[in-house]
Amino acid sequence: MAYDINFKKEAEIKLHIRRFLLYPSFWHDGTKHYMHLLQWRNLKFLQKNVSKIPLQAGIYCFVVKPAIPNFFPTQYLFYVGQTTRTLRKRFQEYLDNQQGKGKPRKKVFSMLNLYKHDIYFYFTPIPNNTVINEVEDKLINMFVPHINTQIPEAKISPELQYIYE
Numbered sequence: 001m002a003y004d005i006n007f008k009k010e011a012e013i014k015l016h017i018r019r020f021l022l023y024p025s026f027w028h029d030g031t032k033h034y035m036h037l038l039q040w041r042n043l044k045f046l047q048k049n050v051s052k053i054p055l056q057a058g059i060y061c062f063v064v065k066p067a068i069p070n071f072f073p074t075q076y077l078f079y080v081g082q083t084t085r086t087l088r089k090r091f092q093e094y095l096d097n098q099q100g101k102g103k104p105r106k107k108v109f110s111m112l113n114l115y116k117h118d119i120y121f122y123f124t125p126i127p128n129n130t131v132i133n134e135v136e137d138k139l140i141n142m143f144v145p146h147i148n149t150q151i152p153e154a155k156i157s158p159e160l161q162y163i164y165e
Contacts, residue, residue: 015114018076021144025071034109034138036131042122047095049121053088059135060087061148063122068072078111078119079147082136084129091121107147 026032027137038059043049045062062079083090097104098112113118126132 008120015110018146020146021061022078023144026142032138033143034135038123038124038126040124042120045091045094045116045119045121049066050088050092053091053105053121053123054125055086055088057084057125058082058123058125058131059132059139060090060124061122061139061145062111063120064111064118065112065120067120069133071145076113077107077143077145079145080136080139081144082132083089084132085124091123094121107149111147 042063043052059080059082061077061081063078064078066074068074083092093102094108094112097109098104098116100109104112126135140151144151
């Protein structure tokens with residue numbers, strides 16, 4: 001019997017298995033949306049792009065976008081975060097975390113290194129610090145990203161905890 005996967009590399013393959021919770025009810029519920037215009041931009045997560053990140057507070061996301069020739073764009077949202085410092089400072093902190101500097105969280109460190117060739121930093125400046133938490137909470141609640149461990153409106157029952165491991 002032939003297999004598509006070389007099971008001798010099973011440990012490596014297991015590093016890349018991700019579970020996503022896709023819950024359209026959250027996407028279509030207008031009460032969960034942030035109704036003001038957000039001006040999203042994105043850059044590949046590379047040191048050379050630090051100077052292109054704004055010196056403003058805001059919301060950011062890490063998205064894995066594999067570049068596959070002759071195929072439509074495919075993206076995986078892994079993490080949503082916010083900063084009341086500057087997006088540039090937060091970007092640099094994650095670059096440092098990728099190198100093992102500071103105290104990187106295990107899941108973040110893994111994401112930044114396993115997908116380092118395909119990871120993008122999406123960001124939107126938000127000048128009003130009082131709404132940053134609201135925007136972050138709404139985005140996390142709508143998408144329940146794999147790397148985020150605290151979902152503001154959800155208490156994850158024990159039988160579903162495996163999704164976030």
